[in-house]
Amino acid sequence: MGAAGAAVAASALPVVPGLDALSRAAAATPQDKLSKLADLRFGMFNHFNLGTFTDEEWAAPHQDPALFAPTAVDCAQWAAAAAAAKMSYGVLTTKHHDGFALWPTAYDTQNVTHSGYPHDIVDQYVTAFRAKGLKIGLYFSIWDRTHTVEAYDTRHGVGTKEAIQPADLTLILGQITELLTNYGTIDMFVTDGYAWQMGQQAVSYQRIREHVLSLQPDIVMIDHGALSVPFLGDAIYFEEPLGVTSPAGNTYASLQGQTISDGWFWHPSTPTTDPMSKASILSHLADLEPKYTSFILNCPPNRDGRLDTNIVTRLAEVGAAWSPNTSRAALPTQPLRVEHPVNAVNAYATAFHTGEGPLNAIDGLSDKGFETCWSTWSLALPQSITIDLGGVWSGVSCLEYLPKQWNRNNSTDGDITSCTISTSTDGTTFTQVATPTWNGDRTLKFAEWTARDVGYVRIKVNTATGDYANIGNLRIGGRTTTPALRSRVLPGDSTVYRLTARHSGKSADVSGAGTANGTAVLQWPWKNTANQKWTFAGTGDGYFEIRGAGSGKLLEIGGLSRAEAAAAGIWSDDDVPQQHWAVTPTGDGYYLLTNRFSGLALDVTDGSTADGAKLDQQTYTGATRQQWQIIAL
CATH class of the missing domain: 3.20.20.80 (Glycosidases)
Structure with a gap:
């Protein structure tokens, strides 16, 4: 081709x-x-x-x-x-x-x-x-x-x-x-x-x-x-x-x-x-x-x-x-839409119902009888969801919110009726930009604010039908202009970093300083060696490739796995989604590393603090074992 x-x-x-x-x-x-x-x-x-x-x-x-x-x-x-x-x-x-x-x-x-x-x-x-x-x-x-x-x-x-x-x-x-x-x-x-x-x-x-x-x-x-x-x-x-x-x-x-x-x-x-x-x-x-x-x-x-x-x-x-009814009134004014969406790369939330995590709000998966959503069902409001746009974009001014269409018992419960929308450029400091109120009627919702630089959008759900929130899908971007990428969360290729797990203080390390495809990535005390050093290169659409300085190969989850606990390793650069990572700040100096293919977070197996514990992927829970310090060397 x-x-x-x-x-x-x-x-x-x-x-x-x-x-x-x-x-x-x-x-x-x-x-x-x-x-x-x-x-x-x-x-x-x-x-x-x-x-x-x-x-x-x-x-x-x-x-x-x-x-x-x-x-x-x-x-x-x-x-x-x-x-x-x-x-x-x-x-x-x-x-x-x-x-x-x-x-x-x-x-x-x-x-x-x-x-x-x-x-x-x-x-x-x-x-x-x-x-x-x-x-x-x-x-x-x-x-x-x-x-x-x-x-x-x-x-x-x-x-x-x-x-x-x-x-x-x-x-x-x-x-x-x-x-x-x-x-x-x-x-x-x-x-x-x-x-x-x-x-x-x-x-x-x-x-x-x-x-x-x-x-x-x-x-x-x-x-x-x-x-x-x-x-x-x-x-x-x-x-x-x-x-x-x-x-x-x-x-x-x-x-x-x-x-x-x-x-x-x-x-x-x-x-x-x-x-x-x-x-x-x-x-x-x-x-x-x-x-x-x-x-x-x-x-x-x-x-x-x-x-x-x-x-x-x-x-x-x-x-x-049959003949068309030419006396029919003209089409009513159609709802405003996010005409120029930015592809979100990650989402995290204060809470979610089991199996209905925040990434479901941005995955775009939907059909009759098959629809994913972020849901706080059985968890009292208020709750918040934060969307990572993979970089800071200029001209972001609006979002669309689609309530879940196929609800439990075919009810309208979970429709957001009031919320607070805030934006941020660094994932830490958020500024309130809108406080929309909506009807709980399952129809598409729209919120707009003055265009600004945005890297993260947070929706705090204050009230919703049934006292819980469902979001089937979100689109964020510009209505009249196409947002432009202004900066990424991390500098590009020339900067070398150390990845340190928050819970253990130990660094991501390529096992035995290996260079072969499939070599495992472990945690180990910092030794300042090449197999513990990493570079981050943007993919062009909000994700990063994380490359080992010693091996020249990329951090990935092997075997096209979406499974919990699937192991992390290194592999030759194939420019494929399992080698792409969303890098999202937690707001207190650490980052989530979320695999593009699986939607799961880089994690230390069983939360171990032992030398040589393997890195794997797990559903993000907010645990410190899934939070990483990214230190420029």
Whole structure:
């Protein structure tokens, strides 16, 4: 991927076919973009990919691309059926979770070029739908099981424990670049397999969002994390088959997805199964239109590459009976958002319920029935959570707070109703900047203050429904300007440090002054030797690589382990998350060292004070065995 990967690193705005200079220079306001989305009202989703030919809703990874072999792809027929139904847009599954691409991507052979139909279907799709005056949306699964851009999904028993590697981000950004530069104006970009597989700590939401908007400034971003309020993207997506639907009185610009047939992908039973009834489709449209929720109806093409007759007929029946309500009031003013988020690297709290620690507030993991959160359930308020932004950033002015959406007993308990927000540049001295009060109604919350330099944000929860706090997700950053990194918590490469455990006063030491991969890191009395000296180099996104001065190798937790008590050692520099550490001050001269991959803190095994005790990782509890003095030498 080397040459292709290098190409995506360029930050200059490329010339996109179909976009003139004026439209590239002056992006629409968020309100304008969401108003246009709400006015689309009715659209077609087309799940057409490898699963069409394997009779799978989620096609297995690493399958032979030759299995994809349509005989008569007819995107013009799909577009004509959409137009007949009075739809206004279409969304194509350019790549689903298995990783097969419907365009000739330069990144590997898992694409149409090497299939039984070696033609660019994305190009055919956008051409056909534009010819009918329809807007264009492209669906792109960030979760990619062939290329191991994934994490283990405990609910469905699929995936691996792979860490997201630098090459994975190269693939993601590179394929997005192809989709958003080769096919003219794209109105909607839909991501999936992200919020519920890896979250924004593993794959930076900020990095992807900024890249997408640099290519197509007026595009609307949507993610399929099926919560009733978004924390990723611009608009809400309600996934009806999961039981998530637009609520009464909804005024958020949104989409609600449903499938007309017996699955998202075509199955052998599809042509003989009665599609969703005309009455039901019309009922959906009548219900969703006043809620500013566009109904996106999935219509899966068959193995020839055409929509089955029963689907085409049903769409024509709907179009003959429905017209948009042009008298509907304009979209209400949409809530303010953190338009330019900073990727938080760490979080700690005064208290938390077992298994619901503070890192869950920033991990970006969320879906129906699967949502992480920081919770103080059973612990009385007030309680505080502190977010580390991985450095001091200028222009930080706001935060979004998402209450937990799927609460115990489906109640609203845990919604913060009043809090105090303070910021700091050093993690020690905090200044109060806002005291918001909110309704306990599970909706997205927003707080804003005068833009300032910020490295740490502390939220002291004063009151909440049920007298405990839940935070499903936080985003912190700027609303109108992009924050700029001003400084990091530690100086960079040239300074040498000693790491001393607070509880024992002993130093992190590479066992036997070893240099081999996997050599253990222990604690030992200070000897001023090279194997006890370390340098810190920033990763560029808020974390540090901690390098042994004697070995030249990096401190890591071996074996891609997220387990409690997994041992620390040294390893060659592979620029992977298990070698990245958040360095967060405790406020009294010590630091927490939190592993990026596991979210666990560097710790001395069992709190031992003995010479030679091994370093490992544990959930942070505030114990002195997990606090480190970082002394410049």
